[in-house]
Amino acid sequence: xxxxxxxxxxxxxxxxxxxxxPLVLLHGGFCTNDTWGAQRADLAAAYRLHLxxxxxxxHTPDVEGPLRYEDMAEDTVAFLEKxxxxxxxxxxxxxxxxxxxxxxLARPDLVRRIVxxxxxxxxxxxxFVEPSMLDALTPHSPGLAFFRELYEAVTPDGADHWPVVAAxxxxxxxxxxxxxxxxxxxxxxxxxxxxxxxxxxxxxxxxALYRAMPDGALxxxxxxxxxxxxxxxxxxxxxxxxxxxxxxxxxxxxVRRA
Numbered sequence: 001x002x003x004x005x006x007x008x009x010x011x012x013x014x015x016x017x018x019x020x021x022p023l024v025l026l027h028g029g030f031c032t033n034d035t036w037g038a039q040r041a042d043l044a045a046a047y048r049l050h051l052x053x054x055x056x057x058x059h060t061p062d063v064e065g066p067l068r069y070e071d072m073a074e075d076t077v078a079f080l081e082k083x084x085x086x087x088x089x090x091x092x093x094x095x096x097x098x099x100x101x102x103x104x105l106a107r108p109d110l111v112r113r114i115v116x117x118x119x120x121x122x123x124x125x126x127x128f129v130e131p132s133m134l135d136a137l138t139p140h141s142p143g144l145a146f147f148r149e150l151y152e153a154v155t156p157d158g159a160d161h162w163p164v165v166a167a168x169x170x171x172x173x174x175x176x177x178x179x180x181x182x183x184x185x186x187x188x189x190x191x192x193x194x195x196x197x198x199x200x201x202x203x204x205x206x207x208a209l210y211r212a213m214p215d216g217a218l219x220x221x222x223x224x225x226x227x228x229x230x231x232x233x234x235x236x237x238x239x240x241x242x243x244x245x246x247x248x249x250x251x252x253x254x255v256r257r258a
Contacts (some may be wrong), residue, residue: 001015001016001175002059004059005079005083006168007075007079007236008078009055009063009071009074009075009255010060010061010075011060011190012052012053012054012055012075012079013053013059013060014052014053015033015049015050016048016049016050016051016141016212017040017049017051018043018044018045018046018047018048018049018074019047020046020047020048020090021088021089022048022050022084022089023047023048023088023090023244024049024050024051024052024076024079024084024088024090024091025039025043025049025050025091025092025096025099026052026054026076026092026093026096026099027051027053027054027057027058027093027096028093028118028205029095029172029173030057030147030166030169031058031093031094031147032059032150032154033053033058033228034150035093035150035229036051036229038221038233038236038251039091039229039236039237039240041057042237042241043091043237043241044242045179046244050079050084050088052075052079052083054072054095054096055067055072055075056168056169057151057165058150058154059154059156060156061155061156062164064172066168066172066181067168067169067172068172068176069095069172069176070099070102072099073099073103073106074106076099076103077106077107077110078232080103082083087109087111088105088110088111088112089111089113090104090113090115090189091117093116093117093118094118094119095169095172096119097115097116097117097118097119098119098120098121098176098177099114100114100119101116101119101184101187102179104188104189105186108188108189109187112189113189113190113191113243113244114189114190114191114192115192115194115243116191116194116209117195117228117229117236118183118195118199118201118206119193119209120177121178121179121180121183121184121205121209122176122177122202122205123173123175123178124173124174124177125174127205128200128202129199129200129201129202133200134174136243137166138166139162139166140163148162148166151165151167158211173233175243181208184213185213185214187214187215188214188215189215190215190216190243191215191217192216192218192239192240192243193206193209193210194218194219194228194236194239195220195221195226196220196223196224196226196231196232197220197222197223197224198224199225200225202227212254217243217249219239
């Protein structure tokens with residue numbers, strides 16, 4: 001089921017499903033909650049899912065000015081306080097993973113465990129395998145056709161607003177996020193960094209993200225891309241649930257965790 005929450009920054013659409021401890025799902029850039037279709041049933045069998053659509057995405061209207069990760073993190077904090085009303089696990093994909101990291105830094109009291117899928121902590125020109133791909137992502141380019149259709153089907157701003165939002169998202173990728181490894185060292189929530197072995201971000205960047213967090217774990221899924229939750233859903237769902245359910249990582253020959 002879906003409804004709107006009147007948050008300080010923006011009137012935010014969200015959906016809920018399942019029972020149990022709260023788990024907030026944060027979709028990727030250009031996306032809607034529909035892109036979680038391969039995860040919802042498995043995760044809702046164990047958790048109470050909360051799925052907000054961020055400003056300028058899906059059913060949630062755009063706002064004046066550029067998109068900023070910090071603003072979307074503030075929206076998510078407000079959502080946790082007003083709608084979830086309890087500390088929650090965060091599952092973020094791509095831009096959603098960046099937002100999850102920022103929320104974990106700003107409000108550790110609201111975050112239990114986090115999973116970030118295909119996330120980066122530096123702007124795209126610094127971490128993309130092919131930074132030039134941004135130049136090809138124009139509003140009506142074939143590469144954005146799938147996302148344009150998702151947007152046009154549900155946006156309250158009208159289909160004609162798509163070029164504005166598309167420009168905002170690609171602009172966001174060029175300039176943010178701007179976290180450092182010192183920032184990431186302050187993430188105290190146990191964090192699973194999950195990525196396809198052929199993601200948009202370099203594996204070196206993903207490894208740096210994992211290594212920077214004191215209580216991090218890393219999963220590189222073979223034969224997968226940035227769309228790993230859709231390509232390998234059974235494996236991804238199992239990895240997510242294993243991380244959320246374990247109390248601590250115990251291995252037979254620890255080195256980093258010794």
